[in-house]
Amino acid sequence: MKKLLTILIIIAVFAVLFFISGPFYILNEGEISVVTRFGRITATETEAGLKFRMPFIDTVTKYPGTLLSWDGDAQRIPTKENQFIWVDATARWRISDPSMFYQTVKTVEGGIARLNDVLDSTIRTVISENYLNEAVRSTNRINSMIYAENIENVDNPEDRETLRSLTETVMQQEDITIGRDGLSDMMLKAADPLTRRYGIELEDVIIRQIRYSDDLTTSVYTRMIKERGQIAEAYRSYGRGQLLSWQGETENDKRSILSAAYAEAEKIKGEADSQASRIYSEAYSADPEFFRLWTTLESYRRTLPTIDKTLSTDMDYFMYLYSPDGNEGTQH
Numbered sequence: 001m002k003k004l005l006t007i008l009i010i011i012a013v014f015a016v017l018f019f020i021s022g023p024f025y026i027l028n029e030g031e032i033s034v035v036t037r038f039g040r041i042t043a044t045e046t047e048a049g050l051k052f053r054m055p056f057i058d059t060v061t062k063y064p065g066t067l068l069s070w071d072g073d074a075q076r077i078p079t080k081e082n083q084f085i086w087v088d089a090t091a092r093w094r095i096s097d098p099s100m101f102y103q104t105v106k107t108v109e110g111g112i113a114r115l116n117d118v119l120d121s122t123i124r125t126v127i128s129e130n131y132l133n134e135a136v137r138s139t140n141r142i143n144s145m146i147y148a149e150n151i152e153n154v155d156n157p158e159d160r161e162t163l164r165s166l167t168e169t170v171m172q173q174e175d176i177t178i179g180r181d182g183l184s185d186m187m188l189k190a191a192d193p194l195t196r197r198y199g200i201e202l203e204d205v206i207i208r209q210i211r212y213s214d215d216l217t218t219s220v221y222t223r224m225i226k227e228r229g230q231i232a233e234a235y236r237s238y239g240r241g242q243l244l245s246w247q248g249e250t251e252n253d254k255r256s257i258l259s260a261a262y263a264e265a266e267k268i269k270g271e272a273d274s275q276a277s278r279i280y281s282e283a284y285s286a287d288p289e290f291f292r293l294w295t296t297l298e299s300y301r302r303t304l305p306t307i308d309k310t311l312s313t314d315m316d317y318f319m320y321l322y323s324p325d326g327n328e329g330t331q332h
Contacts, residue, residue, distance in 0.1 A: 023055050032065040032095060034102040044098045061102060067092050067203060068108070070115045076213060077124050079132045084213040087135070089123050089187070091115070092203040093195070100199030114198050119205065122191040126183055131174075136210055138179040162238070180207050 027033055027048050035043040035051075036059050045051055046065065053060055074088040093115065095101045105111045127135060178186070187205040195202055284291040 023052060025051050025053060025060055027051050027062070030064060030066045032063050032098050034061045034063070034098050035059070036061070036102075041099050041102065046098070061106075063095050063098060063101065063108065065095065067094050069093075070112060070119065072116065072119055072123070074209075074211075075120065075124060077127045079127060079135060080130055081132060083132045084215070085127070085132065085135065086209075086211040086213060087123060087127055087207060088209040088211075089119070089205060090208045091119060091205045094201050094203065095199055096196070096201035097199035100197075102199075104198045111198060111200055115195065115200065118191050118194045119187070122187050122194075123205075126186050126190065130178060130183060133174050133176050134178045134183060135180060135207070137176050138181050140175050180210075183207060 025033075027045050027050075029048040031048065033045045033051070034041055035045070035053055037054065037057055042058065051060075070091040070093060072089055072091075074086045076084055077087050078084050093111075095111070101111065105114055184205050184207050187207075188202055191205060192202045280291075
């Protein structure tokens with residue numbers, strides 16, 4: 001009896017030590033695990049729940065079982081026509097084979113390092129084998145677009161339509177056959193077999209951003225400036241035409257006004273001359289001698305100040321200088 005009790009106590013102690021050592025572990029939702037014994041993989045777990053391991057001799061390595069993101073550094077890559085662009089890409093991946101992943105890379109950081117090698121090389125290869133248009137565009141919709149300026153400061157509808165037609169620009173670019181989305185698919189197709197060697201499955205590869213390099217940016221800006229310069233020249237041409245039109249209208253209006261004013265002035269002058277002649281005639285009829293004296297004195301007032309010297313006054317013109325009644329008097 002005493003011996004049996006000793007055996008039960010020993011069994012109880014070993015049982016307590018067994019449970020204290022942690023023979024069970026919890027695998028949470030969204031986690032996977034690899035169980036190794038003395039460095040050899042004995043089990044892989046992908047379902048959440050309470051799991052068993054041998055205490056002291058089994059090691060459990062947990063990995064995330066959800067989608068993970070990869071964000072690479074932007075790369076300066078030449079396109080097929082040797083135009084340099086900066087390509088920034090991202091990808092989503094998961095651990096598809098925990099056993100292979102543990103054996104090849106062991107940690108998530110190691111997996112990311114392998115992805116850096118594979119994806120950076122794949123992205124560079126795909127971009128360098130295709131033209132720039134394929135990388136920056138996804139459709140040919142731009143070739144059906146017509147850009148026209150929004151003309152708001154022209155009142156005349158005909159002029160507005162004329163100016164719109166002058167500034168109209170057809171967006172004509174080379175057609176693409178693959179496009180940015182197609183290049184992303186090519187990257188995924190090329191990289192996925194390489195990553196599966198490490199137990200990694202790629203969900204997708206996406207070109208997140210493309211930026212022109214400095215030399216290409218200058219070229220693009222030059223082209224944009226040229227296009228805007230053409231539109232500006234259309235505005236200037238239209239403005240010069242409007243200026244000439246307005247100047248012509250102004251000149252015609254000026255001539256019309258001056259002609260009407262001249263005709264009116266001549267009419268008034270004619271009426272004034274007629275009225276003056278009538279007054280002169282009436283005055284002459286009332287006292288012819290006084291009228292003759294007045295007109296002669298007026299003539300003296302106008303002409304004598306302009307004469308430097310008079311050599312003789314022996315003429316009828318000076319008859320009123322020496323005789324008040326206009327008769328011949330003493331003359332010098």
